[in-house]
Amino acid sequence: EVQLVESGGGLVQPGGSLRLSCAASGFTVSTYTMTWVRQAPGKGLEWVANIKEDGSDKYYVDSVKGRFTISRDNAKNSLYLQMNNLRAEDTAVYYCGRGTAVAVWGQGTTVTVSS
Amino acid sequence: DIQMTQSPSSLSASVGDRVTITCRASQAIKNYLAWFQQKPGEAPKSLIYGTIYLQSGVPSRFSGSGSGTDFTLTISSLQPEDFATYYCQQCDAYPFTFGGGTRVEIK
Numbered sequence: 469e470v471q472l473v474e475s476g477g478g479l480v481q482p483g484g485s486l487r488l489s490c491a492a493s494g495f496t497v498s499t500y501t502m503t504w505v506r507q508a509p510g511k512g513l514e515w516v517a518n519i520k521e522d523g524s525d526k527y528y529v530d531s532v533k534g535r536f537t538i539s540r541d542n543a544k545n546s547l548y549l550q551m552n553n554l555r556a557e558d559t560a561v562y563y564c565g566r567g568t569a570v571a572v573w574g575q576g577t578t579v580t581v582s583s
Numbered sequence: 584d585i586q587m588t589q590s591p592s593s594l595s596a597s598v599g600d601r602v603t604i605t606c607r608a609s610q611a612i613k614n615y616l617a618w619f620q621q622k623p624g625e626a627p628k629s630l631i632y633g634t635i636y637l638q639s640g641v642p643s644r645f646s647g648s649g650s651g652t653d654f655t656l657t658i659s660s661l662q663p664e665d666f667a668t669y670y671c672q673q674c675d676a677y678p679f680t681f682g683g684g685t686r687v688e689i690k
Contacts, residue, residue: 505627513619513627513670515679529678530584562681563626569617571638573626 470494470572472564473511477577484554484566484581490547490564490574498523506560507521507576514560517549518568531557554581585673587611589682595690602658604685606671611651615675618647618656621684622667630669631656661687 476488487555488504489495491493517528526538547564559581566572586609596602606616618631629638631647634654644659658665666689671682 481667504656512683513621513672515672515681518679567617568679569629569672570619570627571629571632571633573628575626583609 470566472566472572472574474562474564474574474577477562478581479569479580480554482555482581485550485567486554486579487539488549488551488553488562488564488577488579490544490549492547492566495566495572496567497540497545497547498543500517500566502538502540502547503523503565503570504538505563505565505570506558506579508560511560516562518576551579555581556572556581584662584678585612585676585680587673587680587682589669589671589685591685592683593686593688595688596661597690598661598663600661602661602665602689604656604669604671604687606649606654606656606682608652608654608673610641612675614650616647616649616654617672617674619670619672620647620665620667623672627670654655658687668682 473491487553496500505519519526519538535553539548561576566575587689588607616634619627621627640665646657648655668684668686
């Protein structure tokens with residue numbers, strides 16, 4: 469069964485860091501573009517970042533450039549999102565997904581940035 | 584950035600109704616348009632990619648159409664499980680952007 473399971477969310481103070489993980493099963497992450505999407509409380513979906521199949525190309529929404537880093541560990545078949553210098557506006561449920569137009573979604577992990 | 588505008592933002596419909604949701608891009612995006620369904624408290628679910636292609640397992644009452652800047656999601660006969668929020672997304676140019684969503688409610 470194809471599945472994505474996120475972890476690593478939590479409560480963090482403004483300016484702090486978190487690393488989100490997304491463990492894949494049933495397929496190999498290195499053969500797909502992988503994506504992070506977030507959803508602030510009561511709001512719509514926002515595309516955050518993706519990483520191409522070969523890992524050489526990474527793209528980010530402007531609001532996270534320079535603060536967030538997407539990466540992949542092929543040996544662990546996992547996707548990551550390193551989030552630094554977090555702001556209140558980064559508070560959201562973060563979903564990982566398979567594909568450019570995400571076809572497979574994880575269940576999400578909640579990040580709350582608050583003092 | 585490409586702006587995606589969905590209309591209406593919400594609608595009320597009855598079981599069996601034909602429902603149409605529109606998504607307009609601020610510039611031409613070829614056919615790189617996807618649709619997603621999201622129910623409260625759940626992750627989104629992919630319905631359509633490439634404007635017209637149904638994801639595996641999606642009922643045939645869902646269909647997509649359009650080109651250039653104007654796209655449509657149609658539900659031919661609304662079922663109880665279809666009451667949800669629907670989002671479009673363009674995947675033509677970074678950053679990939681979503682529409683604001685259309686909430687489909689029970690009349």
